[in-house]
Amino acid sequence: MQVPAQFAYEKATSVDDAIELLARHGPESLIVAGGHSLIPMMKLRLAEPSTLIDINGLTDLDYIRVEGDQVRLGAMTRHATVLESAVVREHFPILPDAERTIADPLVRNRGTVGGSLCQADPSEDLSAAFSALRADVVIRGAEGQRVVPVREFHHGPYETAVAHGELLIEVRVPIRTRTGSAYQKVERRAGDWAVASAGSVVSLDGDTVAEAGIGLTAVGASHFVAAEAEDALRGRPATDEAFTEAGRIAAEHCAPSADQRGPVDYKRALVAELVARTLQRATARARGEA
């Protein structure tokens, strides 16, 4: 069996307690949420935290609620909860679309929204979905809290705006009218990380695309976003030709690398295809057709 190196363990009793424990245990201490990214890394000894600060007791961070024109998800909301949430399904079908493809039920029962975003794996699915949705995240530290757009949250692979001593506590997703969304992933097998995924959010004004959000994962898109394709689509009629063109632009501007999931040309082809398909689907949903 793979076994981790030695570490100390603390159980946080509140967000402030967690922040305080992080300060006390120093820069080598780490938060553990669902543990489904961190613990495998510890077993492989790719991560050797001195102390684990367990925030699974912070049930007050496990919620999905509507506040004004936003849906707010607490950092400790599990994948499974997002997948089953009627509120989420109603406003952002892109999220259950994505959640259904994340890992397997075992992982989804433990893995959290906050952990997924903070892990900042370049193949992570929720980052792409939340980027497409133009969500914000709330970060709290000893100095208080700040709100950061998801599109500014990721600083690179495994790097985020969360500094040591801080916690991500909430994700805020704006509710928009006449808007539909969809997510699609290609994987080698159920539960595998994405070969490539795309998520699209389309807001319509009549038959025109008023605003589009396109998230990509596993293809080296900066901030998980296909910004050039969004720009090309905004203000254009919502047609299959426009979606195909947006897919082509997204494929051109992303930066996939070759690995055992596929060569670069294939990943680009997937981006083109998945962007077009999810735009179609999102538009159909915005029109109330699907």
Add this chain to the structure above:
Amino acid sequence: MTSIDDSRIAGVQDPSVQIHAAPETPQGYGSMKRKEDARFVRGRGHYVDDIVLPGMLHGAVLRSPLAHARIVSIDTSAAEAHPKVHAVITGETLAGLGLAWMPTLSYDTQAVLATDKVRFQGQEVAFVVADDKYSARDALALIDVEYEPLTPVIDAKTALDRGSPVVRDDKEGKTDNHIFDWESGDSAATDKVFAEAEAAEDQVVVTADVLYPRVHPAPLETCGALADMDPVTGKLTLWTTTQAPHAHRTLYAMVAGLPEHKIRVVSPDIGGGFGNKVGIYPGYVCAIVASIVTGKPVKWMEDRSENLMSTSFARDYHMRGEVAVTKDGRIRAVRVDVLADHGAFNATAQPTKFPAGFFGVFTGSYDLEAAHCAVTGVYTNKASGGVAYACSFRITEAVYLIERLVDIVAHDLEMDPAELRMKNLLHADQFPYQSATGWVYDSGDYPHTLQVALDKAGYQELRAEQAERRRRHEAGERVDLLGIGLSFFTEAVGAGPRREMDILGLGMADGADLRVHPTGKAVLGISAQTQGQGHETTFAQIVAAELGMSPDDIEVVHGDTDLTPFGLGTYGSRSTPVSGAATAMVARKVRERARIVAAAMLEVSADDLEWNDGRWQVAGDPEASKTIAEIALAAHSSLELPEGVEGHLDASCVYNPPNLTYPCGAYVAVVDVDPRTGTVNVRRFIAVDDCGVRINPMIVEGQVHGGLADGVGMALMQGIAFDLDGNCLGGSMMDYLLPTSLECPSWELGETVTPSPHHPIGAKGIGESATVGSPPAIVNAVVDALGPYGVRHADMPLTPAAVWSAAQGRPLRTDLAIT
């Protein structure tokens, strides 16, 4: 002892005479729940890692990060200074004991711990023994090894090039990476047919390059051992993950010079083997040495990555096949060239005289005029192995090749692949059939078996649906393409006849002994070892059928060399063909002894008794009869027995198979392929198997289900590729994918039953049929779906990237890193 007329116990038993009681516990053959499941579903299985001995220490292996490097120095002082470490063993320590190298099952040598250089990524370099497994792993990081990197040999296709680095410079005078050349068939006769075909107007030669990539059996339980050398008695007890406990015991005796009666090998519950647990691994040897050195029991369990990266892989055959065929689809001859990548040590596990295993059955299920194959084995800087993963000693490769070739012929001749097969399959009246490479197929009715599968699939309707989909695709619709893939396989299992088949000199016969207790309950000892095949049930059923007992009254003991008779273990689908035959024979011996006792009880001559309804009956007087239970009590009582019969009913026997058995099957895969993303969905899978007589049909179906899932894995997602630095790209389950229920359709099974004429109960073995037969069906289906893209072949694993790339006319090379 009274001699027993062998003619009474040999020969095929008519399955129709079996008594079928309540479905829960049949009196003999029939579906019943597995006796072993009760403990597994309750979490009461007992695996090597569950065993805890007082004072037990834990071992961990330090492995090479590099594929090819000279070892400059190893500094173990910091690790030795760790407060919880008891010993650090290196190649140097072992060299002092003459154990730095060990023999492989293929007459090569393999490093136990590297002394001169490392030859693959993950190779064993040092072994730490500590109080607990955490400290043992911590101490690994304290060992300082200085390596001088060497250029690795990764691409098998260039391994024999002049100037290639030499992997095995430990071998006297070795200047290249060549291991062996082996051939089979009549090369002159084959070349003659090919020359004719090339010249003739009405014939063609079809050629294809086909890779069966390196895969790994990946049993859920990884390999490990707990060694306990008792310093007082000098007896070594080794609990270990082995499919062949007796063979292992003998090899330890031969290699380590330990007296064989002072070695007890116990293979407790095993969490899957698939051939991965046939060989002896360095970790086992290190655990034994560590127990001797420390005087304490030492446990070593590898982790998942260690299992995937260092233990026996399977396949890795680069094959070129040629078929000489008439334009109307009569296949005349097949010619094959194989480059076999054996990794750093030639440690394939197969009958020793067969360096390419049973690849010689590459002529498949067809009636050919001539055939020839040449196989060349090469060393590379990869883990060793090659024969594993339910492969029936390379029949997987052979069947995959011929079934791909037949489809490629169909493609090139624009013939229906079902029709082409029907035209060339062996007919029932041709059996026993001697193949062009000398194998004697025992029985079968191939066209019938194929027809059953085609009917079950609704072949013609599927073809109609395919045409419709293609029409819509051509019209520019975003529609999945439908693919229909067939395979027809012939297996050759139950190794094997002693005169031809041995492993390092140990003949492949199997023993069985049967003790019948006074109250009529029995204990059967077998040399085979179950790893999930259900021996505890099936073998009890064999005895039950022979003796008129309930399977519940028979305990099957296996896996402990102190408690069971000698035999070579479970792999190559040999358990039922060999051990199962031994079981039937030993039960018949008991039955004949019982006859003598029954005659004494009934005061008649033994010749007046008939075996009827599971009891000995006086001919013509059904009231006068005795059951085995009644006879057993009498046999242990003071009843006067005829001269020469001492009492009791116990017997033992050894079964030396006269021939292999030849199961067959016809498989149909139906897939939906999204050509724009390359994703494949196996919509349906129809598997019609003929494994002769089915003892427990439910277990047979379970074996088929598992093998079909394996086939989905191999065809669509599994493969261990290497980058040119020799990094293993399949070293975790994130990279090496096992299929899940979501990739598997609800299997549609069928059967035909052609008993083996030479097996005592007509059974043929089923363990590997589905693993052998399913990958070609799925690949054929995917290639068939890609017809509109002109695809003729694509190598496994057919990941979405491989499918898409094939459709673009740029097929991937799946043995190397994708770039």
